[in-house]
Amino acid sequence: MSGGSAGPTVVLAGADEVAHEARDVLDWLDTQRAHLRFQVERVALADIDGWQFDERSGNLARPDGAFFSIEGIAVIRHDSSPNQWTQPIINQPEIGLLGLLVRRNGGVVEGLFQAKAEPGQANLVQLAPTVQATRSNFMRAHGGSATRYLSNFWPPVAGVQVDVLQSEQGSRFLRKHNRNMVVEVAGDVEAEDGYRWISLGAVWALLQQDDVVNMDARSVLSCLPVTLPHAADRGVSGTADGLGRVSGPTARSLVDPYASVHSSGEILSWLAHERQRHCLQARLCPMRDIEGWQVGTDAIEHTSGRYFRVIGTRVSISGREVAAWSQPMIEAASSGLIAFLVKEINGTLHVLVEARCEAGLAFGVEIGPTVQCRPAASVGRHADAERFLHRAIDAGEDQVLYDAVLSEEGGRFYREQNHYRIIQAQDLPDAEPLGYRWITAAQLKSLTALTGYVNIEARSLLACLTSLVSPTLLSA
Amino acid sequence: MSGGSAGPTVVLAGADEVAHEARDVLDWLDTQRAHLRFQVERVALADIDGWQFDERSGNLARPDGAFFSIEGIAVIRHDSSPNQWTQPIINQPEIGLLGLLVRRNGGVVEGLFQAKAEPGQANLVQLAPTVQATRSNFMRAHGGSATRYLSNFWPPVAGVQVDVLQSEQGSRFLRKHNRNMVVEVAGDVEAEDGYRWISLGAVWALLQQDDVVNMDARSVLSCLPVTLPHAADRGVSGTADGLGRVSGPTARSLVDPYASVHSSGEILSWLAHERQRHCLQARLCPMRDIEGWQVGTDAIEHTSGRYFRVIGTRVSISGREVAAWSQPMIEAASSGLIAFLVKEINGTLHVLVEARCEAGLAFGVEIGPTVQCRPAASVGRHADAERFLHRAIDAGEDQVLYDAVLSEEGGRFYREQNHYRIIQAQDLPDAEPLGYRWITAAQLKSLTALTGYVNIEARSLLACLTSLVSPTLLSA
Numbered sequence: 001m002s003g004g005s006a007g008p009t010v011v012l013a014g015a016d017e018v019a020h021e022a023r024d025v026l027d028w029l030d031t032q033r034a035h036l037r038f039q040v041e042r043v044a045l046a047d048i049d050g051w052q053f054d055e056r057s058g059n060l061a062r063p064d065g066a067f068f069s070i071e072g073i074a075v076i077r078h079d080s081s082p083n084q085w086t087q088p089i090i091n092q093p094e095i096g097l098l099g100l101l102v103r104r105n106g107g108v109v110e111g112l113f114q115a116k117a118e119p120g121q122a123n124l125v126q127l128a129p130t131v132q133a134t135r136s137n138f139m140r141a142h143g144g145s146a147t148r149y150l151s152n153f154w155p156p157v158a159g160v161q162v163d164v165l166q167s168e169q170g171s172r173f174l175r176k177h178n179r180n181m182v183v184e185v186a187g188d189v190e191a192e193d194g195y196r197w198i199s200l201g202a203v204w205a206l207l208q209q210d211d212v213v214n215m216d217a218r219s220v221l222s223c224l225p226v227t228l229p230h231a232a233d234r235g236v237s238g239t240a241d242g243l244g245r246v247s248g249p250t251a252r253s254l255v256d257p258y259a260s261v262h263s264s265g266e267i268l269s270w271l272a273h274e275r276q277r278h279c280l281q282a283r284l285c286p287m288r289d290i291e292g293w294q295v296g297t298d299a300i301e302h303t304s305g306r307y308f309r310v311i312g313t314r315v316s317i318s319g320r321e322v323a324a325w326s327q328p329m330i331e332a333a334s335s336g337l338i339a340f341l342v343k344e345i346n347g348t349l350h351v352l353v354e355a356r357c358e359a360g361l362a363f364g365v366e367i368g369p370t371v372q373c374r375p376a377a378s379v380g381r382h383a384d385a386e387r388f389l390h391r392a393i394d395a396g397e398d399q400v401l402y403d404a405v406l407s408e409e410g411g412r413f414y415r416e417q418n419h420y421r422i423i424q425a426q427d428l429p430d431a432e433p434l435g436y437r438w439i440t441a442a443q444l445k446s447l448t449a450l451t452g453y454v455n456i457e458a459r460s461l462l463a464c465l466t467s468l469v470s471p472t473l474l475s476a
Numbered sequence: 477m478s479g480g481s482a483g484p485t486v487v488l489a490g491a492d493e494v495a496h497e498a499r500d501v502l503d504w505l506d507t508q509r510a511h512l513r514f515q516v517e518r519v520a521l522a523d524i525d526g527w528q529f530d531e532r533s534g535n536l537a538r539p540d541g542a543f544f545s546i547e548g549i550a551v552i553r554h555d556s557s558p559n560q561w562t563q564p565i566i567n568q569p570e571i572g573l574l575g576l577l578v579r580r581n582g583g584v585v586e587g588l589f590q591a592k593a594e595p596g597q598a599n600l601v602q603l604a605p606t607v608q609a610t611r612s613n614f615m616r617a618h619g620g621s622a623t624r625y626l627s628n629f630w631p632p633v634a635g636v637q638v639d640v641l642q643s644e645q646g647s648r649f650l651r652k653h654n655r656n657m658v659v660e661v662a663g664d665v666e667a668e669d670g671y672r673w674i675s676l677g678a679v680w681a682l683l684q685q686d687d688v689v690n691m692d693a694r695s696v697l698s699c700l701p702v703t704l705p706h707a708a709d710r711g712v713s714g715t716a717d718g719l720g721r722v723s724g725p726t727a728r729s730l731v732d733p734y735a736s737v738h739s740s741g742e743i744l745s746w747l748a749h750e751r752q753r754h755c756l757q758a759r760l761c762p763m764r765d766i767e768g769w770q771v772g773t774d775a776i777e778h779t780s781g782r783y784f785r786v787i788g789t790r791v792s793i794s795g796r797e798v799a800a801w802s803q804p805m806i807e808a809a810s811s812g813l814i815a816f817l818v819k820e821i822n823g824t825l826h827v828l829v830e831a832r833c834e835a836g837l838a839f840g841v842e843i844g845p846t847v848q849c850r851p852a853a854s855v856g857r858h859a860d861a862e863r864f865l866h867r868a869i870d871a872g873e874d875q876v877l878y879d880a881v882l883s884e885e886g887g888r889f890y891r892e893q894n895h896y897r898i899i900q901a902q903d904l905p906d907a908e909p910l911g912y913r914w915i916t917a918a919q920l921k922s923l924t925a926l927t928g929y930v931n932i933e934a935r936s937l938l939a940c941l942t943s944l945v946s947p948t949l950l951s952a
Binding site for chain 2: 097163164165179266273281362363451
């Protein structure tokens with residue numbers, strides 16, 4: 001991205017070293033947790049301090065308009081025929097900042113991660129980017145303390161490696177975007193209390209464990225320009241991270257740019273077509289007007305029990321900071337499965353992606369995983385989605401390249417965890433069903449430099465996929 | 477885009493030949509006009525057949541929801557401080573199709589253009605892309621005749637050279653996008669009545685005349701991957717189009733990718749920053765709630781007389797087709813000036829672009845021209861905008877590389893014409909004011925492959941700039 005010409009020097013920390021550091025980080029996270037008293041209580045919707053239902057619209061919001069609101073949305077999308085529905089959605093039009101500071105320490109690239117406590121998150125404390133803040137927060141619109149390390153990202157700075165607006169969950173948020181940044185610092189930046197420099201090798205290893213690397217960190221990591229070392233050159237395989245998982249794709253198979261089934265232009269054209277085919281139309285409406293959802297004492301939920309619930313929470317936290325607040329959160333009706341089916345074509349790893357149409361996406365469609373659904377919900381899936389879901393669930397042990405339970409956005413979602421899996425599916429045909437394409441990991445990676453192309457679930461999985469080959473370097 | 481490796485064969489039609497063809501096309505357009513009876517009458521807002529003001533919202537729409545609606549929008553944008561306003565806006569959430577068919581005829585690339593009559597357009601008939609249709613139209617949602625040449629673009633086809641969703645006027649439309657396509661046909665496709673194969677050389681020449689090439693054609697042409705011949709190799713200069721305009725930038729100065737002031741990564745990062753800095757928040761609101769605008773008998777207009785008016789029109793057309801309908805249109809309060817200031821830096825032509833914040837843009841900000849304003853409106857411009865405006869107006873004859881009056885969207889805008897100018901401004905400093913960047917034409921061109929990056933005014937100007945060096949070939 002910086003356009004320089006110096007060749008990268010590939011330095012991989014040894015497997016033992018990485019495993020040791022990863023264990024240290026887990027201990028450090030435990031220590032951080034021990035210093036915290038964190039309580040999340042469920043409260044009735046009427047008892048969310050500072051929030052109220054607007055009399056006219058029925059929207060759940062703060063009278064001062066701060067933070068976000070729960071509103072209704074009316075959606076039309078086209079498939080073979082138009083499909084219309086209404087649903088609640090989070091309206092949070094601000095652009096937040098997710099910034100990761102990185103440095104080269106003796107050739108090893110390290111990131112400055114934050115042990116961040118979030119009310120909705122399993123494990124309470126997970127690894128977050130250096131800065132994870134809403135615009136109001138870091139501009140101190142509502143008072144509050146200064147955002148640490150902000151000056152490394154805002155206003156514009158040198159050393160920018162990644163800088164791109166990315167979408168969040170399109171079925172929950174209306175056109176919400178965060179700015180994902182990676183900035184390389186030349187000088188010495190000290191890790192304050194609650195922050196830690198961690199080698200990217202250890203981060204990739206930790207990403208293979210349940211509930212350690214948070215969603216925002218995964219999003220930023222997915223955009224990181226990495227130089228994937230060639231397996232043949234370096235003898236690096238999927239197990240180089242040192243945690244002894246099953247052997248994954250070799251690094252070389254991720255990078256060969258000449259062996260893709262489709263050119264990048266063809267992928268962009270396919271996406272344009274899918275956007276026009278679905279022609280999603282979404283507009284805010286009063287929550288009072290949404291159909292099929294009921295507002296109860298404790299939750300706003302669909303009469304079928306499917307999808308999600310809007311609930312009330314009261315949060316109190318004491319430790320480094322002392323704070324208490326109330327807010328609505330979203331609770332999923334059931335756990336989700338998010339999976340890539342992958343296979344080698346022309347000697348290069350290809351990922352089967354779907355053009356995913358979601359109500360809250362700016363252009364209606366972004367590139368999503370092969371599988372993104374709640375297996376417990378047995379309706380609304382077309383035949384291909386059903387087939388790929390079963391393939392992802394029923395895969396034999398030797399076909400499972402990646403398998404972990406990861407938490408979603410802990411500030412808005414209540415204890416939401418999804419299964420993330422990457423499944424080798426070499427026997428799948430090269431022919432693609434309507435709405436799907438085989439693309440290479442390198443193509444997917446290059447699209448993360450752009451706004452509005454790859455959805456958050458696919459970005460998370462891309463970070464997981466990258467972790468299998470343990471790349472540790474920024475691009476030159 | 478096709479990713480092939482065959483080198484382009486540069487074939488430029490001779491200057492005389494191009495001039496001759498261009499004159500022929502103008503005659504042909506006159507003939508088309510002569511066969512038409514076209515009448516556009518202004519009517520009171522209450523007399524727009526099939527349209528009515530919604531009693532509750534005050535929105536102007538059709539009860540059947542077809543076509544588009546005029547609604548209100550509430551906007552917050554940040555500069556040094558938040559700035560809030562409300563305004564009417566066109567809500568037309570469908571994605572239309574702008575498709576240009578091209579072919580190689582003995583090495584010369586030709587496009588199949590349509591002589592299209594539109595109610596709001598100066599000259600009534602201008603050159604339009606092969607297909608220019610809303611999704612409802614080409615899917616025949618409201619009945620109507622089949623869209624000619626549609627099967628060359630929809631469903632997916634071979635030979636795709638350009639395929640990308642692009643925004644339209646962000647101050648008038650709420651997140652409206654059209655799919656811009658260029659498809660190369662191998663076989664013989666006959667030009668039906670009202671259509672004509674025209675060499676791109678002649679099109680570039682015609683683009684230098686007032687009101688010949690319509691806005692949608694300019695948008696598609698701006699996305700066309702062209703191989704710009706090197707001036708030194710070919711002796712091609714800005715006058716190669718054969719119409720004898722002033723000498724422009726040499727072709728080489730448009731293409732050298734190594735001499736840009738900023739890397740492409742830096743440009744993307746700057747845009748991400750500008751999007752977060754302005755953090756535009758726009759939401760539909762009932763037109764009844766907009767402030768400072770009054771609904772009169774004949775128009776919805778701002779109390780100051782600035783900006784634009786929503787008016788009623790009755791259109792009747794007879795000729796090839798017979799039709800009559802009524803619709804609201806937008807009439808500008810005064811004519812606009814849309815200009816690039818350019819200069820050579822490192823021997824390469826750079827264009828001064830502004831990160832343009834507009835209420836209807838999906839991410840709030842896209843790359844816009846140096847100057848995009850209504851000179852007659854004397855308020856609301858910051859000092860730099862004022863300075864660049866005067867520079868664009870007061871430029872000496874020898875600094876004017878391009879100067880023409882071009883029509884905007886003739887289906888929604890009522891006789892809206894803007895001055896398009898490209899001004900050599902070699903003495904401008906390399907230093908960039910807040911919100912501006914020097915970027916090369918090649919960088920700007922490459923961004924037109926992406927959705928949400930370059931606004932319609934800058935795309936129009938990019939087509940004009942390209943016409944100065946008369947490139948005639950697609951990429952290999």
